[in-house]
Amino acid sequence: MDTSRTRGKALRARSVALAVLLTAGAFTGAAPDARGENARTETVVASTSPVTGVTETLVRVRAPLPASFGARPAACDWLSYLRYRAADGPADSAGADRILVAQPGILEGAGAFDSVARNTVARAAESGRHIEFWALDRRSNCLEDRTGVASGDQHTAVDYYYRNKAVEGRTFDGFVGNGDLGWMARLGIERTVRDEYELLAAELPDQRVREEKVLCGGHSLGGVITGYFATADFDGDPATTADAGHHQCAGYFALDTTVSTSLADLSGSFPQDTNLPDVGLGYGVVQAGLDSGVLSRALSAPVLLNPETMTLLAIAGLGALRDPGGEADLPRYLPADTDIDVTNRFLFSEDTATFLSGSPSVKDFRLTNEAVLGALMDDQSVPLAFLQSSVGFFDGGPVVDKNFPVANGGAGQPALFGSEYKAIPDQPDGPLYTWRNYDRVGAPDDPGYRSADGTPFTDAGKEVTDIQELARSMGEQPLDFTEQYFPTKLVTDLELAGSPQVKRLVVHPDGLTAHPTLTVLAGDGLLEGRVPADLDPVIADGYQHLDVLTAAAAQNNGRPEPVSTSLTQFARDLSHPN
Numbered sequence: 001m002d003t004s005r006t007r008g009k010a011l012r013a014r015s016v017a018l019a020v021l022l023t024a025g026a027f028t029g030a031a032p033d034a035r036g037e038n039a040r041t042e043t044v045v046a047s048t049s050p051v052t053g054v055t056e057t058l059v060r061v062r063a064p065l066p067a068s069f070g071a072r073p074a075a076c077d078w079l080s081y082l083r084y085r086a087a088d089g090p091a092d093s094a095g096a097d098r099i100l101v102a103q104p105g106i107l108e109g110a111g112a113f114d115s116v117a118r119n120t121v122a123r124a125a126e127s128g129r130h131i132e133f134w135a136l137d138r139r140s141n142c143l144e145d146r147t148g149v150a151s152g153d154q155h156t157a158v159d160y161y162y163r164n165k166a167v168e169g170r171t172f173d174g175f176v177g178n179g180d181l182g183w184m185a186r187l188g189i190e191r192t193v194r195d196e197y198e199l200l201a202a203e204l205p206d207q208r209v210r211e212e213k214v215l216c217g218g219h220s221l222g223g224v225i226t227g228y229f230a231t232a233d234f235d236g237d238p239a240t241t242a243d244a245g246h247h248q249c250a251g252y253f254a255l256d257t258t259v260s261t262s263l264a265d266l267s268g269s270f271p272q273d274t275n276l277p278d279v280g281l282g283y284g285v286v287q288a289g290l291d292s293g294v295l296s297r298a299l300s301a302p303v304l305l306n307p308e309t310m311t312l313l314a315i316a317g318l319g320a321l322r323d324p325g326g327e328a329d330l331p332r333y334l335p336a337d338t339d340i341d342v343t344n345r346f347l348f349s350e351d352t353a354t355f356l357s358g359s360p361s362v363k364d365f366r367l368t369n370e371a372v373l374g375a376l377m378d379d380q381s382v383p384l385a386f387l388q389s390s391v392g393f394f395d396g397g398p399v400v401d402k403n404f405p406v407a408n409g410g411a412g413q414p415a416l417f418g419s420e421y422k423a424i425p426d427q428p429d430g431p432l433y434t435w436r437n438y439d440r441v442g443a444p445d446d447p448g449y450r451s452a453d454g455t456p457f458t459d460a461g462k463e464v465t466d467i468q469e470l471a472r473s474m475g476e477q478p479l480d481f482t483e484q485y486f487p488t489k490l491v492t493d494l495e496l497a498g499s500p501q502v503k504r505l506v507v508h509p510d511g512l513t514a515h516p517t518l519t520v521l522a523g524d525g526l527l528e529g530r531v532p533a534d535l536d537p538v539i540a541d542g543y544q545h546l547d548v549l550t551a552a553a554a555q556n557n558g559r560p561e562p563v564s565t566s567l568t569q570f571a572r573d574l575s576h577p578n
Contacts, residue, residue: 038062040202045082045478048321049469051118051553053125055087058478063198065139065183065191072183076142079199082110082135082479084117089130094209097124098571099132100253101200103229105220106386107305107486109144110135111477112219112549115469116255119553119564124571131571139195140184140298140485143176148311149475154319154330161311162335175307176485181297185290188489190505193229193245200248207242215571216249217518219549220386220526223257224494230514231261233507246511251574253518253567255548256525258532261506263494283499286492298485302339304384307484309343314481316376317474319369320467327432328372331362347382348375349404350424364428370435370467371396375424377470379544380457385418385526389546391467392438393449393458397431399423401451408451418544419524420458421451438463439556462524462542464561466552473550518570520563522548538566 045056064077085096093099100120102113113135124131147167148160159165160172196216204210218226230252232245241247252259289295300306312334319330334340341358348362349355367375371394375381379388383405401408402422409421425433436446442460449457474481493502508514519535521527522543531537540548540562548563555561 042083043478047114047472047476049114049118049472051115051122053087054118054121055085056114056118057083059083059203061199061202063195063202069183069186073142076139076183078142079139079195080110080137080141080479081199082113082117082137082477084121084133084135086121086125086130089125089132093132094204094206094213095130096132096213097129098215098250098574099134099204099213100215100217100567100571101134101136101196102255103136103196103218103222103225104138104483105218105222105257106491107299107310107483108219108222109141109480109483110137111473111479111481112546114473114477115465115551115553116549116563116567119551119561120567122553123560123564123568127568127572129568129572131568135479136196136199137479138192138483138487140187140487141480141483143485144480145172146314146478146480148172149314149318150478152318152322154315154322155333157315157318158330158333158335161315162308162337176298178293178296178298181485182291182293184297184485184487184489185287185293186489187487188493189225189228189502190493192225192487192490193232193505194234196225196229197232197234197243197245197248207247210248212250214249215251215253215574216245217253217255217259218257219255220257220545221490221494223254223259224261224263226252226254227259227261227512228505230259230511231506231508232511238507241508244508244511246508246514249515251515251517251570253520253570255520255563256522256527256543256545258519258535259512259517261497261512263497283496283501286496287489290489290492295488297488299488299491302342303346304343304387306339308337308339310482310484312340312343313376314474316369316373317471317476317481319475320373320471321475322369324370324468324471325368325434328367328369330369330372331367346405348424349402350400351403352405355404360428365425366430366432367425368432368434370437370471371433373471373474374435374467377546379418379420379462379524380423383417383422385416386545388418388420388544389465389470389550390438390458390463390524390542390544391465391470392436392441392463394423394425394433395436395447396434398426399449399457400426409453409455419528420462420544421455423449423451423457435467437467438465438552439554442556460556464540464543464547464552464555465550469552470550516570516574518566520548520566538562 039062041060043058060078060080063079117133148157160167229245235243344362345355378391402424441463519537521537523541525545
């Protein structure tokens with residue numbers, strides 16, 4: 001085994017289908033297991049969220065992998081989640097009225113659920129009901145080191161991750177290379193759903209409580225994982241059904257996804273030119289490639305989707321949170337790095353010529369910290385649909401159409417890039433570009449920017465997420481917004497769903513329809529224009545893929561935020577099982 005820890009560019013296969021955890025707060029509890037070790041910890045998380053009356057804790061439960069997975073960091077024998085509950089509600093989860101348990105999407109961490117979790121818990125509390133929301137972190141997130149981000153300072157974070165400078169006596173071990181990820185070669189759908197089952201059984205030992213109170217669901221790929229959970233059998237005996245996945249849930253919920261065992265509905269969430277192993281190779285050949293390390297065990301690409309560049313999203317969030325209107329120096333403070341440079345070119349080029357020449361670059365523009373985060377995440381800027389949210393628009397200077405990697409308004413604009421017109425600042429070395437937050441779009445002082453063909457880039461009805469709440473989710477949470485080491489096997493298993501090795505995991509197919517399902521789709525999200533005929537979803541108008549998680553409680557149209565409202569009503573109205 002390769003025991004070196006490295007940034008691993010030479011080791012990473014460029015294939016895409018697309019630890020110490022630090023928190024603020026006080027230790028609130030630990031339970032010893034049979035070996036005398038602490039089997040559970042729960043730590044209070046401090047937050048500056050404007051949504052009050054919600055208590056957040058970071059929960060870690062010891063759940064060792066079988067020895068067959070091989071050597072791994074000790075932190076990877078624990079499962080983690082963010083627990084949100086009403087501050088005046090029961091301390092014991094079993095005493096809650098409902099518990100929503102959410103699986104994250106592809107390349108997504110538990111921190112991404114912060115806004116929807118708080119909004120749902122708070123809305124339920126307004127009507128006297130106590131709902132808990134558990135945002136799950138997949139096991140592979142154990143590899144992430146939040147020390148630099150937890151410092152609260154952008155420069156300190158950059159120096160920690162990219163210049164080997166210490167924070168409180170700790171230095172970064174480096175981004176993990178493929179040679180050290182051997183244990184992830186078998187971290188696929190079977191292990192992922194079993195992790196959820198083991199966590200639920202540990203936290204809620206009474207199976208009757210789970211079936212009566214738990215709502216199982218997820219966002220994006222999390223809906224498909226929930227489908228496999230619902231159809232799984234966990235004791236190896238299909239005749240005994242108390243352990244069956246659907247008997248751990250009272251209902252299901254899907255956020256811009258469907259609860260199913262198929263990736264077909266989510267095709268827009270994955271890059272089409274993925275270089276994934278041809279499914280014709282067969283499950284066994286793919287598994288052998290993962291076991292040997294010939295195939296990358298974690299999804300990685302030189303543009304944005306690798307640990308080095310995804311770490312920058314949290315750092316950008318930190319800057320927007322600490323000094324939103326200050327002029328950003330992050331693009332210039334970063335060290336020279338090929339992946340970072342290619343990512344900046346991809347995200348901040350007006351056209352192909354600019355991308356190829358690298359001039360002007362993002363370093364040539366004056367941007368506030370909020371504008372940097374908006375450029376990275378807003379649907380009128382970032383050209384990847386599964387990363388888009390609706391947080392406002394550029395302000396402070398002229399903008400032009402962004403026609404890279406595809407032209408605005410073109411008939412061939414694929415779902416991968418989203419349907420919104422893209423814009424980019426037009427004057428390098430010019431004015432300080434600021435960010436107009438979602439609730440100021442359409443205000444009397446809004447310039448009302450338009451594209452070259454006269455189409456407005458946006459309007460108030462299409463802006464739903466507060467950029468400050470997004471910044472909190474990315475820079476303040478103890479568990480990351482993104483997933484730096486997404487297991488390749490999780491995607492290859494789903495791509496090879498027709499193989500006998502994966503089909504055997506669907507033991508109780510009727511589990512998919514055993515309970516009611518709430519489906520909430522983003523009106524401008526991944527399923528825009530292609531909603532499956534058998535669904536009767538709630539449509540969140542103007543929402544992008546991430547907005548179903550990040551939308552603000554107060555909306556521009558004056559109506560209740562639809563995702564948290566729908567989740568609250570579903571939890572309230574769902575009948576108990578017979």
